[in-house]
Amino acid sequence: MGDADARADGPGRTAPSRRALLGWGGAGLALGAAAAGGTAVALRGDVAGTAGAGTAVPFHGPHQAGIATPVQDRLHFAAFDVTTKDRAELVALLKEWTAAARLMTAGRPVGEGGFGGLPEAPPDDTGEALGLAASRLTLTVGFGPGLFAKDRFGLAGRRPDALVDLEPFPGDNLDRARSGGDLCVQACADDPQVAVHAIRQLARIGFGRTAVRWSQLGFGKTSSTTPEAQTPRNMMGFKDGTRNIAGTDTAALGRHVWAAARDGSPWMAGGSYLVARRIRMNIETWDRTSLQEQEDIFGRDKGEGAPVGRSNEHDEPFLPAMKPDAHVRLAHPDSNGGARLLRRGYSFTDGTDGLGRLDAGLFFLAYQRDPRTGFIPVQRRLARQDGLNEYIQHVGSAVFAVPPGVRDASDWWGRTLFS
Template sequence: MTETTEPDETGPEGSSPAPSRRALIGWGGAGLALGAAVAGGAVAVVRPHEAAASADASTGGEVAFHGAHQAGIATAVQDRLHFAAFDVKTTDRAAFIRMLKDWTEAARRMTAGRTVGEGAFGLAEAPPDDTGEALGLKPSRLTLTIGFGPSFFEKFGLADKRPAALVDLPHFPGDNLDKSRTGGDLCVQACADDPQVAVHAIRNLARIGFGKVAVRWSQLGFGKTSSTTPDAQTPRNLFGFKDGTSNIAGTETDRLKKFVWVGEGDGPDWMSGGSYLVARRIRMNIETWDRTSLQEQEDVFGRDKGEGAAVGKAKEHDKPFLKAMKPTAHVRLAHPDANGGITILRRGYSFTDGTDGLGRLDAGLFFLAYQRDPRQGFIPLQRKLAASDALNEYIQHVGSAVFAVPPGVRDKNDWWGRTLLTEEA
């Protein structure tokens, strides 16, 4: 990211002058608005962010922050993830709104490859506005996506604004949820092609939010396991298989409208153009799987391991013949044709978090699914999979959360959560 040593006299996008660091120190207390200091080299802008051609990873390009929908949903899936769930710690509504405005401005700058506020240098007696570890790095297609959990609506007198679709997820058979990795008042999903860029983004938002929010849990992810560019080969999960080959593409406007974006009349007006996110941390029993025969592995998924084609087919994108698979095969049970057309948009990542103390890898899939309504998407689908999927012998759901993801930030005067937290439309 580009550092600036001499701040401009005007704020971002030519707004009013920003307060001097010597007049207002730090992010805390006085609620310092994010400063200006726009400088540095040009970046490649990718528009719109829904497009499947959202910047070749090698360009390190910028994904547009403003839009009707938040970036990071239909955007071409990046290689790395840093996901964080937060708990709200303040009862001061005005202070929380100020934080969201500061977060939005920080996100606007970081996704453009710029430093936060006045950068990583400044007054020696005060902490810098930017933590500095992304200096010199390209935007790396960074996207930042925010969502609000069911518990958030218990704050600030917002119970009447909780969407009916934002239900608490039921307990599914086989769930072994760790409370320390479950729930959250709000979340931020940072995706980028450079892990340091993604980590930098969450770190800076957590710092700005100090005293108002606190990280409840977080997850790093690598090796995307889903793709919103299905014309390309589907990435593999840690079991070595391709899954979700019929995922919605970022260019499929009609399918996105039908299955992902909340429409007018679906719920409260503030959610129109948004989506619902289900996040599940799925532990894979790697050692057991690695001792399983190839034939059984392929029977479990209903695909061949080499090409990723469904049973009896030649290519991964060939339409599957579900009845050729075993009744408990994952593909047969999960496919839209077997579920009345239920379709979700997947953005999954692999994770490896060391070992569990018994020499077993703590590894698996961090599953992210966006949909128009979880009651008609993830919930009925997971009920079916939890009951019959042969894959259950090798996996366990250990973390879970659901969030309402509002529509995109429209312009430089807009901010995350504005339509929820103000009466202004």
């Protein structure tokens, strides 16, 4: 977004006023627990300067940024419960969130900023990102199944068929406190403080109408939408996302990621469906497993990342050469009727579990055109056969309909659904 666009959407137009924010004071405190204490500060890199050329991802477009966008280094993901019962209040919230997101993704503070205003009122911006670059911040919003519940907001008849409640898979040990949500916001940036600030700001604006249900910090992207770049590694030390859909592969994105009007829900055209899974890894057990077994479980060598029997990580895998329960073999499109997912996962470490074991693993994020032909059949196969199951457990789960992008300065998140 250019600077002129940012000015057009400034506090004089659609951003919430300082007087309107008077009733929201203190809402940022709710993010203390959600942001996992001081973890964000500990993870923060040395990012200096102000928003400028090359640091801001365009906010407007047919698709939301943060899906096919080159994956940033850090994540703060939050799921919200909608606490208001008034449809008009929910629409107003989405408009206010959109206005704030336009500014933050351009590296600008919300409203009148974090200081210099009325001493008697809370500042319009919480202030911890002042002076930081935009850091390629993207904000991506999704709508959970609960938003479409009957007699809630009059949306029951507009729930997409593809927005299915995820079935319980074998081996799941889901924590309800880390699952579900009416709304989600995915904040990705190259500076963790920028990502945390964005979620905190939206939660503050939403105070009285939404409440944070759960959130997750992520680091060390485990999948890439830029296959020409170095493939990242997960917490088990293996390269992940080698065969991910590229953000520049318009044909694959159109076939596997972007929803279309002919799919049955015209308001979702240009959107996508997000499955989020918190996958805890049994790190201590994995670290005592032999290298050969680790490589057999994944179906790749640990050094180069090449498939079994191949020499380069990007070589086409020869699936029969792998163990029947190898992860790559079971997750490959050839084993799943051609199903492909666009993954944007991140590693996480959330301290220990009280027994001296790391609470660490993969925060799995996958976008697809339809979970019924994407994530669900793939996960059914993995849950029953994957040798990796001995070392992982799915402990959190959610699914969201991610609406199309915000087209211009007059548009807002969810307009196609509510109009």
